Amino acid sequence: MEAAIRAIAEPHRREILRLVWTAELAAGEIARHFDVTRPAISQHLRVLKEAGLVSERRNGTKRLYRTRPESIAELRAYLESYWDENLRLLKQAAEQEEQRGTRRDRRHKGD
Amino acid sequence: MEAAIRAIAEPHRREILRLVWTAELAAGEIARHFDVTRPAISQHLRVLKEAGLVSERRNGTKRLYRTRPESIAELRAYLESYWDENLRLLKQAAEQEEQRGTRRDRRHKGD
């Protein structure tokens, strides 16, 4: 998970994921979409693979990559829970503040 | 946006955001939650601030930090659209594949 979040922090890798999201593509085809050299893309693919974000399948001399929807779903769920949990706490804190503010016996002074 | 996504890739920074999500905290108070030195946290706070993820307010000698819900919402929306757009394309691709597969005049061979 930690690896996944670090992996998508890199713009090239987000773009790679997008490319192989719908279609399985060979490493060379992927590399053709970028300005950097092919080995650079190869390394990005390795990072993505080690983070579990893409799968690799060999066919002859080619290596076909594809985004793994399951791992994307996991990453997404992780972030969702991060936002949601904190948002929940924020609301809760706001409500408590509200409570205290409306209680007569305790004036709320600005710090 | 790019800065924001890079900012949250760092675990300490995600934890800092969580700390000041509900309560405004001084830099020193934040630092007390971590093993690293106070200046290290100061630097993380600068990164977060430059990414727009936290606000800074001075009060006497203290500097109070708080997570900015709006920027979090933006980041969240960016990621949502990233997942959603691609998921949409994936479904669309699957449907087209389905179409092709059921048409009689065109056998689908596994490459």
Added chain:
DNA sequence: TCGATATGTAAGTTGACACTTTCGTAAGTG
């Protein structure tokens, strides 16, 4: 088997990054 194609790996470079220690500075306190 020879050559072309497709690709990962190795090694080196550069810059960013997370951290530390040291120092400067502004605001309260006696």
Added chain:
DNA sequence: CACTTACGAAAGTGTCAACTTACATATCGA
């Protein structure tokens, strides 16, 4: 006016990351 508190900024360090060029490896076709 010292002295303390609460910080950020500066400078130095080790590590990691993204990239390059050069090389090794595997497969396919003639």
